[in-house]
Amino acid sequence: MRIPDLVAIVTGGAGAVGGGISRCLAREGAHIVVADIALEPAEKRAEEIRGMGRRSLAVKADITLEKDCQELVRASLKEFGRIDILVNNAGHFGDRLGLPFTNQTEEEWDDNYTINVKGPFFLCKAVAPHMMERRSGKIINISSIAAKRDPQIVPAYAAGKNALLTLTRIVAKDLAPYNINVNAICPGMVWGHFWKRLAPLVAAGEPSFTGMEPRELFEAWFHKSTPLQREQTPEDIGNLAAFLASKEARNITGQTIHVDGGAAMN
Template sequence: MAGNLDGKTALVTGGGSGIGRAASLAYAGEGARVVVADVNVEGGEETVQLIKEAGGEAILVHADVSKPEDTQAMVAQTVEAFGSLDCAFNNAGISGGRERRLTADYLDEDWDRVISINLKGVWLCMKAEIPQMLKQGSGAIVNTASVAGLVGLTGTVAYVAAKHGVTGLTKAAAMEYSSSGIRVNAVCPGYIHTPMVQGIFDENEGYEDRVASRHPIGRLGEPSEIAAAVVWLSSDAASFVTGHNLPVDGGYMAQ
C-alpha cells in the first residue's frame, strides 16, 4: 500500500521516547525513511528497532539539539544516509523541572537549561535544516510547542517562555521561507501520556486526575494522537498550511 510519505526522509529530534517515538513510527508507517535523533541512545536504538520490526528503514543519530555542532552534523548525516531531508520534526524537549517554582524563585540554571534546549534547540535545528531544504526547493518543518506556548501556566516560567518562543519562531520562519517551498508549522499538545509527565504524576498523588479534568475531552492524550497531526502537517495533504500553531489538546484551548 502506498504511503503519503513514500520516498521521503524524516528527521525526528527526541525520537527516543514519547511523542518523538510515536512520530518516528508514524512517519515510517507512511513510507518515510526516518532519522531518529536523541541524546538518549538506548531509547533511540529501541525506536529504530521498532521501525525495522515493522518493515521500515531508520537510523539513529546521537545529537544534543542545544549544540550547534550536533545539529549541523545531524542534518549532514541525514543527507549522507538518505540523500534528502524532506520532513523535520523538531520535538526534543525537557520539562521545566519537577519542582514547581514561581517566577521570582525560579533558578537561573533551570532557566538557562530549559531555554537552551526547548527554544534555542528548535532554532538551531531549523538553522541546520533550512539550507538543505532550500537546496532541494522543498521541505516541511514541524516544531513541538505546547498549550504552554499559547497560554500561561504557573510554576514553570521558563517552559512557558520557551514554548511561546517556539510558536513565534514558527510564524517568523514560515513568513521567511514559505515562498521557497518550505512550510513551517508547530503542534501544541495538551498533556500527553509520556515519560516526561509520568515522572511528575508519580511524585504528586492525584495530579494526573486534576490535569485530565482540565481537558474538556476528560482525559490525557496519547503520543500517537500528536504523531497523526505531525504526519499530516508534514504531508502534501497540508500543502496550504504554514505558520500555524495547531493545538492537539482535547479541547484545552477552547475554554
C-alpha cells in the same frame, strides 16, 4: 500512503511523543532518523521503525549544541541523501518547577530556553540550506499547551514554548518562498516519562494533589482541564504531524494547532 519514501528527522525520537510521531510518519511511508541524546533507546526506536518496513538510523545528538545539530544533518544526508521533514520534538521543563517565578534561577531559565528554543533554531538553520536548494520541505515544531494555558505552573518552560511559536512564524515566513512549510503542534497531556517527572513536582506545590501517585494526579489533572475528558496519546500527535508533513497540508504554514482535547479553550 501520504509520504512514501520521504526522509524525516525526529528529535527526541526515543521518547513518548517522539515515538508516536516516528511511528505515524513511518506508517505513512517515511524513513526515520531517530535523533536523541540517549543513544540506546534511540536505537531501540530505530529497530521498531525498521520492523515496520522502513529504513531508520539512530543518531546520538544533543540539540542544545549547534555542532551536534549540524552533524545530525550531515549524518542524515550521508545515509539517505535527502531530508524532507524535520520534527523538532525534543524538549523538557527542567528539574524543578521553581514556583512562583521569583524562585526560578537563571540556570533554569537558560536551560529551558536552550532546549526548547535554541535547539529547534539550530536545527532549522542546519536543514534550511538543503531544503531551500531542493525547494521543498516540512518543519514541525512541538510546543505545548503550557504556551497557552496555566503558564504559571511551569514559567520558564511556558515562556520557552511560546518563543518556539514565534520562531515557527519567523522561519515559516523566511522559508515560504522556497516552498517550505513550518508549523507547530501544541500537545495537551501525554502520559510518559515527562508526566512521571512532572506529577510529583506539581503534587508538592498543590495541596489538593498531595499524596497522589503520578498516574492518579495525571488523570485528576486532565479531568479538570480537558473538555473532551481524555488524555492525548503519542499517536494523536503523530497523526497530525503526518498530515502536516503531507502534500495535503501544502497551503498550511506558520500555524499552531492544538491537540489537547480542547484544553486551550478553558
